[in-house]
Amino acid sequence: MTTELTTLGSYRLIERINGNHHFIDMNDVKNLLDAGNTRLRKVLVRCGCGRFLCPLQDVQHFIEIIDRDRETEPDRSKTDYIRDVSLFVGDWPEFGI
Numbered sequence: 001m002t003t004e005l006t007t008l009g010s011y012r013l014i015e016r017i018n019g020n021h022h023f024i025d026m027n028d029v030k031n032l033l034d035a036g037n038t039r040l041r042k043v044l045v046r047c048g049c050g051r052f053l054c055p056l057q058d059v060q061h062f063i064e065i066i067d068r069d070r071e072t073e074p075d076r077s078k079t080d081y082i083r084d085v086s087l088f089v090g091d092w093p094e095f096g097i
Helices: 008-018 027-035 056-072
Strands: 042-047 052-054 082-087
Touching: 008 027, 027 056, 042 056, 052 056, 056 082
Parallel strands: none
Antiparallel strands: 042 052, 042 082
């Protein structure tokens, strides 16, 4: 799998994400998407009631759906929430996973 994660800035991003045990935030998502050729790589989204995999390009969209559902439901015990987002093992060889 070829990638564009080869610039000095990308190496710094890789080092920071590795130091964070492969957990990422929305800034990392944007930076990874900007690095090129990564939009279809998988990330793991862990929620309060489960987890799912999705392409990097779609993670913000799915998080917004979950957050919107949580905001509109009067009984929040009936909704889910995002715990964290991380890189999916095996789909990111530059990160050694």
